Amino acid sequence: MPLLPLRALAQAEPEVAAMKAFVGNRPVRAGRLVLDIPRIADNGNVVPVRIALPGPFAPGAEVRSIHLFSEKNPVPQMAVFHFPAPVAKVEVESRVRLAGTQRIAAVATLADGTLHAATADVVVTISACIDGS
């Protein structure tokens, strides 16, 4: 049995609908927001993720929130992180659940309305069904 479900890898460019809905027709910048997640997840139940936006941030342009979206989860908005007080270093880590191989997306919203986005593809290996526990 190969490790990677090849069919899943060959899928056409997926779109993260929930991210599109959130962003609407606002412009989005790519390239600055960092979204770190393993390319291959051991188990969709627990997948470590790290999101960072390198500073510095001009006064009035601090990070207010980071939304984390899933393409395939039944609840597409996995989490929102808010930064009510200005912080110099924006970096959050958590662990997400992923219902299958998919693309995930993060969007950082700055106080001046600027949006920074990043996406990442994750292959979620099926659980060995030899285990009924």
Next chain:
Amino acid sequence: MADARVQVPAQVRRGESFEVKILIRHAMETGYRLTDEGKPIARNVIRELTCRYNGVLVFRAEPSSGIAANPLFTFFVTAGDSGELVFEWVDDAGARASERASVTVAP
């Protein structure tokens, strides 16, 4: 009973960003699982986590069932005065819990 672990550096310098970590024991029940008898288990996830630093809200998370069981959250806070970080969270069932940690700020 709060069942969580919190980690902050024992000492930080004023103005410095320091990392805060919290690991909470919670099933983060998705609402999609069944009991052995085939009955659905109600969704129950932490729906809000806040962190206040000397009374000021510095971080707030709104997780969903997309966050793993026994969730981990790490983030950065800018050091102001010595004092306390207070974490509070509430789940869908309305259960509230909290945990605190103190931080010493060197000028």
Next chain:
Amino acid sequence: MVRGVGALLLGLACVAVPAQERSLPAGALRSGSTYLSPELRAMQEDGFANPGMLWVEKGAKLWGVRAGADGRSCADCHGDARASMRGVAARYPAFDRAANRLLDLEGRINQCRAERQRAAPFAFESEELLGLTAHVASQSRGLPLKVAVDGPAAPHFARGRMLFERRIGQMNLACLHCHEWNAGRRLLAETISQGHPNAYPIYRLEWQSAGSLQRRLRACYSGVRAELPAYNSADLLDLSLFLAWRAEGLAIETPGVRR
């Protein structure tokens, strides 16, 4: 490689001292953690964010909680676990002469619970028993496993080995077939390890919880579609003893993280 099961049964019948020959020499032993992805290994090694630490901490709190008819805590008799419990897990399962039976660490803790605290024993896989076991076992982190398999433990050891080599279930496989002949190979999305007990209790992503060695062993039975032995059954205890002997010298890593 194929050891005659018949010869073993014969050995059992004569209550002979089991031949303690090793098919996995010390130099070839590999902890289950060495088969993990870098992410999972990092999760296990992260002393803060390893989710199993939630159970270790729970156990550490329970250590000081008074309970039972005499209102005594583990700490009242055992003091600081860092000193009194260091190295203990490395010797379990062990034959208990007073109880005249083989006890794994969970069984030993529950025995103290019942007889020394005179409190109701904890249920298998309860948060309390997993917590205390993880707390006690983590005091031996880094120490090598070394169980006694002679004297009254000998028949348990021989039975454990027999069970390890016996084909079971609809898949008609023995532990040996997966964990010795196919260690390092993939089974669907899993990498089969050598099947060592040195990181238990573990936090398993599949369970989204901590779990005991017995739970893991039951999962293997279920995997080959065999009838599940009951918790604390002779089969699971004897197998645990054999596994601990087979892993002799491996350092304890509790709480492990597994897929």
